[in-house]
Amino acid sequence: MISPRTLRNLKKELSHSVLAKAGIVVVVFMVAMAIFAPLVAPYSPGQQNLDQAREPPLGFTTKETKEVTKTENGSVVIENGQVVTENQTVYNNATLAHPLGTDGNGRDILSRVIYGARTSMLVGLLGTALAALIGVTVGLSAGYYRGRVDDALMRTADIMLAFPSLILAVALVGVWGQAAFRIPDPFVATGFTEWWRGLVGLSAGPMPGDIVLPGTVIVVVALVNWVWFARVSRGEALSVREEEYVKAAKALGANDSRVLGRHVLPNAITPILVLATVQVAAIILLESALSFLGLSGASVSWGFDIALGRQYQSTSWWISAIPGIAIVLTVIGLNLVGDWLRDALDPGIDGEGGV
């Protein structure tokens, strides 16, 4: 399906562009992190340690004034029958145990970011795949057959576009609730995790046994975003169907399914591919927004952690900042890959979507 010329263009563009290389590195890194989370995360993302709460990331020290019980010679001072308190300056030092610091409950932020990548990637990839499946099927048929099918699609798309995607997603989550499926994590279930963590000397603490698949959210983001795929593939089908090779195929006696499958789809696939890359980014942003609003049903998610950090925003900025940086890096990476594909293949598409 991908001709040697396409591959050559991709390689050529890649060799020219530092940004494209950076994008690929970031995306591959994030995907690897998501897949191998139980093998590389220092701790379980849910493991709390209130003694080590709000530890800053490496390189930072925070100073805060705390009200503590006054002690003298190791015993609590009591005056007038009450425990005396005093204001004391407490220094929170970064420790190597938590390179990215800890959150309000003393959970390791690095571990949460690694596990958060799973949620983002699952929703991003599955949501995009579902949206593409719906959108491309509908769009190609509409563009190819035109007429009433096309009319109906375009009107539906107009109505869909009148709802801001975030608001529609919120409403749909409201309708369906926040169903999430739990799938056993293969690394943990096979015991590989334990063996591996022992081998490389990571803390053995029990890692979560399930991968949480936020089912509603995946369906919702797909329902909200399929319109972009439909628009692009419709446009492609409209232009490809006018190509003489499509007419020639019909003249040779090819039926519609052959023309659609052998000629229209392969020639429409490039811009759809570019759109898909950009859509993964858009859907990751949408998922994080839903999580931020507490609607996604996932307990470990970048957006959710940003929201959790807000109650400590006056003292512990990193709790919100670090998951956000993870989002930005991922989305930049995907956008760079999208730009690379677009420049190399030059399909000329519009419509990006986003939060």
Add this chain to the structure above:
Amino acid sequence: MADEILKVRDLKTRFFTEEGQVNAVEGVSFDVRDGEIYGIVGESGSGKSVTALSLIDLVESPGRVTSGEVWYRNTELAEEFRDENPEAVDGEFVDVRRLPKGVRRSLRGPSFSMIFQDPMSSFNPSLTVGEQIAEAVEVQRRARANPRRTRSRTQGYGLGKMLVDSLVPSKSYVQDASMDRAVELLEQVGIPDPVDRADEYPHQFSGGMLQRAMIAQALAGEPDVLVADEPTTALDVTIQAQILNLLRDLQRDEGMSVVMITHDLGVIARMCDRVGVMYAGEIVERGTLEDVFENPVHPYTQGLLGSIPDLADPAPRLQPIEGNVPSLIDSEMGDRCYFADRCPKAMEDCLQRIPEFDAEKAGASDDEHRVRCVLAERQYDESQALHDGHFEEQEVAADD
């Protein structure tokens, strides 16, 4: 005999692409005289359109005119630059390529003008045709009012105006007088109801009418030389006939010179006095129409003429040139005659060097029929002929 208005010498234009350096124009020389129509004919990829753009300094990145001279007869400019830049002046002629950028730009309109193949894409779709022609008039009006400023980048078109203009479709740059002149020009090129038509947009015009409007726009600056790049290729024959008549009438009435660039030998035959045949970035044969059409010497010219079915006298079988247009990438060109691989009369000599014009001798009149081929100086010698498949073998060798 009329004097030369334009003398082009050894013009070279290259495109620096990722595939390598493309020699689109490879040492082109020709003269254009006062009030003549000079024809340049060639197939696609022969470099004829790039030659046109090179003449009026409109080659865009990644392309660049790398060397050569374009001598243009203009006494005023010659006076002005005689002391300042003596190298750029030769008698009444100035070398346009050696003039400062601002001056070169100011020549577009009053000295050189150009019309393009596809009139529909040559007009801005969102402005009326009248306004676009009036702009061309307005530029010259302002130039006359303030010659110095013509050479500046902005020509007094300030920041405020451009912001307003970019959002509000207005004629604020164009004065009423220029608009009136635009209507006159439209009338001159034979557009009925010019007053109404001036307020219409390009897509409301037919192809033929729009090409007329394009010509009107090119006439706005009263140019000395009009470069017409395939002006009738996009048009039907009956419309083509209208446009060709119009071009010739205007050329006669305005006394301008026209460089007519086309792939259509018939158009050349009808319009031109003298002609140059281009192949692979070079002019391979030039001379008067009779010389080139009746007694072609270069095998390419012969092949070209043999390829066209004649309307009046159909031959039972055509005599095409075998093979395809060559690559113009510098590294693949080699120092030989670029036509040799398609030439039915290629000899060993053809591979030794790039053939020069046979008559670059001093004193030779430019009327002379000149050919860039070894056959101009000697007869075809069968004993030296390259055997069939010579080039295929080379290709195979290169592939291994």
Add this chain to the structure above:
Amino acid sequence: MSLSRFLLKRSLHGLFVVWGVITVVFGLRVIAPGDPANVLLPPNVDPEVRQQVIRELGLNEPLYVQYFEFVAGIPTGDLGLSLTTRTPVAARVLAKLPATLELAVAATVVAVIIAIPLGVISATRRHDPADYGATVFSLLGISTPNFWLGVMLIILFAVQLDMFPTSRRPVGFDTIVAQALALQFGSAWDALTTWLWHITLPAITLGTYFTALITRLTRSGMLDELGKTYVRASRAKGLPETLVRYKHVLRNTLIPVITVVGLQLGTLIGGAVITEAVFAWPGLGSLIINSFNARDWPVLQGSLIVVGAGFVVTNILVDAFYAYLNPQVTYD
């Protein structure tokens, strides 16, 4: 087709879309699980009372009657009663609308003022530091989730530097206008500065994505446009470069930019919802989130309809501007 005919056609189309929006919104309520009566009533209430409430809400009617009444009520401004406050939905939504509009308009204005010149500079000075700067900015801008950006702005400018307030909207733009009209310029000025002071961070939060997007579109659109033949023809007729670039090229660049911006208005409104959540900005977004949490369906429906209708109206305006810039659309 004349311009008015074009706009008539667009308006009819808009009306159709609004109808579609209303239908979808009605459908959402129908497929939503749970009984609205449960929201209003304590769990173990007398079935008699329960039935009465259901009758009051019209939920005992057949679906098509409910639908018809729902649709028929909308032109008269009747969006039903809020389940939680028992007040008309329309009034609640309208009360929140100005805050959201202020935010959206401020963000758009900032975006357009910054983005178009930035895109132009970037396109006309390729491979210049300015171009790289604009490219990096726009890449960051389209990749940053705005709620996170809002939180970061609050932490930096409100908490750490104490330059701006963290949240709230003490004064509305309508107040400023009212005071100015009443010739109380002193207090109008004070109100204006307060307003500006409070809206700055939310507007930046909401506007960044748009600024970045428009910069990108302007840059790529302008590069495309500069490669067209009419640009060459304009140069050939002697036009100065500034005229070619700004009178001809920029205008034609804006035509596709406007289309995309129109399509992305939904994104802007969606962004407003979450920005309001971050800054406790008392607008439509806050209303939507609150009524979602309270399962107050009529308010949620009403807000969705207003948002949808707003999108349609804005798009008709965008189309009108588009038609004004691009004469071709009215002649096909």
Add this chain to the structure above:
Amino acid sequence: MTSDAEAAPDAAEGREPVLSVRDLKKYYFEQDSFLDSLLRRETQSVKAVDGISFDIQKGETLGLVGESGCGKSTTGETLLRLREATDGAIEFEGDDVLGMDRDELKAFRRRAQIVFQDPFSSLDPRMTIGDILVEPLKIHDLPAEVPSEQSKGEVRREKAKDYLERVGLSAGQIDRYPHEFSGGQRQRIGIARALMLEPEFIVLDEPVSALDVSVQAQVLNLLDDLQDEFGLTYLFIAHDLSVVRHICDRVAVMYLGNIVELGPTDDLFDDPKHPYTQALLDSVPRAAVEEQGRRVEPLPGDVPSPRNPPSGCRFRTRCPQVIPPKDVEIDQSTYREVMDLRDRIESNDLNLDTVWERADDENRSDKPAFKREFRAEFFAQGLSGENEATVERALDALAEDDHDRAAEILRERFASVCEQVRPVLQSGSHPAACHLYEQPERTEMAAEAPADD
């Protein structure tokens, strides 16, 4: 494309035609969404092909020539049912093409093929040349039986290689992609693809228009050779008259959806009958020294829109030989002016503001001045006698802004047979649809005339 061209006309008679087209029509109706239909008063149709009839004899090349928008390509595609005809009949070797069901149509595709104009769009860029050539065989599951030692795939590939060589390419190029070939080579591949099903009849839709002249000649020679080799019948669609003269046995000239003249190539080129054919032939610039400085009298104006074609003879708005009524004596150029004036009044395309402006009369009361200016603008020479009186009365009506009456006055006196009756092709070997030549019985055509309004 027999080289002895004089044999063609006679050969055309007496044989059963391969293809016979009767009164074929193809109208395009603008695709309206329901909103458009709400807003629009009537649906407009574009009459791309409006009632054409012709036969193609076995082994001949029929040329279909005309300017852009005349409906020639639409005709070609409609013949093969790539577009659905609006009306008419097409018979291919006795089979009713328009009535074929799916299976019959598929069988028909094996017998009739098409080659397209654009060598860059006619080959799927994602397929290798081998895939492209084998596809027709796959579609029709050919060959039905293969020798036991070979698989179907191998047989097909062998055939593809064979045809690649027959069109002048090397079999070794079979695994390359289309973009690795030049325009001429790609056109050869397109021809090979059409030949793979071994058809009897091929529509060649501008097969050499996109090629450079030197390559064009190669492809023309190839088509010539293939016709001899496979005994093919061609419908050759083109706008280049020189090419048509070179390759065709008979030629049909199209103008605005009609065939205006049809005849053996040499007859038609040496003795064109229809004024349009004459003008067309006169316009073509020949690549010969005699052409130098030749000034042609080109047809005025543009081709009218097929949305709203002229009544009667489609060509009458540009025709240099419009026939005035028998009792009116008027020279052709003045008659043309009168007709143009009337056309403009009738199509509401006459703006009197400028005339009044020139007459320098804001109140629009100075009729003599108005009429003077009007004449200066519309009439090169004076009129005389009854003609003059009629024009005078029409101008009076115009001065009072009564356009309908002005048109009526002019119509009464100057109405031409060309606008009232649509001319048809006579029988015979070289017919022309023009009133200058004898037309069949009037009653027959009168029935057809209202359809044009």
